[in-house]
Amino acid sequence: MELVSLIIMVLGLAALVGIYVISRVSRQHSPQKRDENIPVLRDADGNELSSVCDDVAARDGKRPSANARDMSDVMMSNVSGKSKGVHQPIADAVALPPQLVLFIAADIEAGFSGEEVLRALDNAGLSFGDMDIFHRFVLSAQGETSLFSVANGVKPWTxxxxxxxxxTTPGLSMILNLPSQIDDGDAINDFLLTAERxxxxxxGILKDHNQQPITPALRAGLLAMAA
Known part of the structure; x- marks a missing residue:
């Protein structure tokens, strides 16, 4: 009788161990909770960076956070000028920022699957290239060159x-350097339309460089910059 009890106890312990192991394995493979915000990056001085800044430097070699006016201020200035009937060229009305940065964030905990991302990038006509990220390639006086880039939203950005x-990834980041290799209006328009596509x-959720959802006013500001 004691032998039967011992066998039952051993089997029970084995079952508990099995349940524990299975639960740990299942937890590892289950989607981890993610914040829809793409992580904010900061340099050694604590300045906020765009996620592709280390890959695609501004044309003047500085960080976007150090040399650019707030993009929303620039866009709203253009909208304000147009609403007042100001028709002078953009260059006379307000200086364009050195970079435009947009984020596409997942609105689900699991993030975007890699296959979905690759399919979307292909549908948008983007090509894999330098720095192991995707680009919109255009023909310029220097030949085929990258107009803007799309990178992963998290390290190592590739x-x-x-x-x-x-x-999987919680999001994508997009960056357009200005002035561009083509007409800046055409570049901004392509940049925005590609981001929306x-x-x-x-x-996903389209966000500005501060990771705030793009509002109709900010969208209108981007289009005003492209006009």
């Missing part, structure tokens, strides 16, 4: 197709 298919394809 979007290597072979790796991405097995990963990627956002729609991924069912």
């Amino acid at each position: 979007l290597v197709p072979e790796e991405l298919v097995m990963q 990627l956002t729609a394809d991924l069912n």
Whole structure:
């Protein structure tokens, strides 16, 4: 009788161990809770950086946070000028920022699947290239060159197709350097429309450089800059 009790006890302990192991494995493979905000990056001085800043430097070599007017201020200045009937060229009305940065954030805890991201990038006509990120390539006087870039929203920022298919990401970051290799208005318009297309394809949330959702006013400001 004692032998039967001992066997039952051993089997019970084995079952508990099995349940514990299975629960740990399941927890590791289950989607981790993610904040829809793409992590804020800061340099050694505590200044906020865009997530692709280390990959795609501003043309003057400085960080966007150190040399650029707030993008929303620039856009709203353009909107304000147009509403007052000001028709002078943008260059006379307000200086364009050295960079425009947009984020596409996932609105689900699991983030975007790599396969979805690759499909969306391909549908938007973007190509994998330098720095292991995606680009909008255009023809310029210097030949084929990158107009703007799309990078991962988290370190190491890369979007290597072979790796991405097995990963997820909480978001993407996009950066456009100004002045661009083509007409700046055309570049800004393509930049915004591509961001909106990627956002729609991924069912994400389009955000500005401060990771705030793009409002109709900010969108109008971008379009005003492109006019």
